[in-house]
Amino acid sequence: MNAVGLNEDAVSAWIAGLGVGAIAPLSFERIGNGQSNLTYAVSDAGGGRWVLRRPPLGNLLASAHDVVREHRILSSLQGSDVPVPKILGLIEDPEVTDAPLVLMSYVAGVVIDSIGVAKKLTPEQRRGVGLAMARALAKIHAVDLADTGLEDLASHKPYAARQLKRWADQWEKSRTRDVPEVEQLADILQRNMPEQKELSLVHGDFHLSNVITSPEEGEVLAVVDWELCTLGDPLADVGALLAYWPEAGDEDAGPFPASTLEGFPTRAELVEAYTQETERDVTHVGYWHVLALWKLAIIAEGVLRRVTDDPRNQAETGAPTVKLIDGIIARAVATAEAEGLR
Known part of the structure; x- marks a missing residue:
């Protein structure tokens, strides 16, 4: 059975011509829980493995799911201190594929x-x-933008304002219903924007599912899924990590419950570990936690809209539900109250 979204014969011929040692025939299998860019494991007759990425199927919002941009970012990070897969190829030829494809190394972990x-x-x-x-x-936030050629990746204007504008716009384009709390949170975030004092590379979607770790000591072997990467306030990534990091005592663990298990650090311990590594002032990390939850709800709503429009986009784990999205929004409201943001 062919992998949805791929012309397997044409893609196999392209990979064979890259000189990566692929031995025909190749097989393709959709992997991961990601519901934006689609990811496939590529295997050959000799036991070789690679990873292939393409945008979702169907109609997409402008600038979303840009794997060509993701290719640029990962290519720029090759040889840096940031652990990333090796980039092997990019193709946009309409005779091979209806959307850009990026081939990268498979990282075992x-x-x-x-x-x-x-x-x-x-x-x-x-x-x-x-x-x-x-x-x-x-390590991501320590990347030298000039040395990597990423200085012009995105605007240098204050990141919070850019995020609020972008995701409010995405909400209007992708929402399936009216949710007054989303607009109320946008107003709260607008009123409480902290001054930006630093500009760094920002991954934009940093959480457990987007890192490959060593099975022994848990070291991060590769950071993946860079489609939301931009330039901005480094604390935005810390806030996003907190949004994806429920604790055992939380009323609603949301869609990513793994971190509620014994042993995982608490959110406070994550912030402390990051602070020790970077010596950054994390006074406003609570603001970024709320913004990340608000953004996560909008992303989930967008996934729901894409799956509704084209069911082929649905991952094996299913699509977000209205109940799940409403739960994320409720967590954002509660976190804003706890942080004193009004």
Whole structure:
């Protein structure tokens, strides 16, 4: 059975011509829980493995899911301190594919994309993974933009204002219903914007499912899924990590419950580990936590809209539900109240 979204014969011929040692025939399998850009494992007759990425199927919002841009970012990070897969090829030829394709190396390791995977780890390994993520995030934010040629990747204007404008616009284009709390949170975030004092590379979607870790000590072997990468305030990534990091005592764990298991650091411990690595002032990290939850709800709504419009985009784990999205919004409201943001 052919992999949805790929012309397997044409793509196989392209990969064979890249000189990566692929031995025909090649097979393709959709992998991961990602519901934006589609990811495939590529295997050959000799046991070789690679990873292929393409945009979602169907009509897309302008600038979203740009794998050509993702290719540029990963290519620029080759040889840096940031652990990333090796980039092997990019093709946009309409005779081969209806959308751009990026081929990269396969990184063997553990992806904690479900609570089932996390349960196979010891508490010590879970803690090791969490602390390693803080170190990996510090490496991303230490990237020299001039040396990597990424200075012009995005605007240098204040990041919070850019994020509020972009995601409010995305909400209007992709929402399936009226949710007054989304607009109310946007107003709260607008009123409480902190002054931006630093500009760094920002991953934009940094969480457990987007890192590949060592099965032994939990070190981060590769950071993946760079489609939301931009330039901005580094604390935005810390806030996003917190948004994706429920704790055992939380009322609603949301769609990413793995970090509620014994051993994983608390959100406060993650912030402390990041602070020790970077010596940054994290006074406003609560603001970025709220913004990240608001943004996560909008992203989930967009996924729901894409799956509704074209069911082929749905991952094996299913699509976000209205109940799940409303739960994220409720967490954002509660976090804003706890942080004193009004």
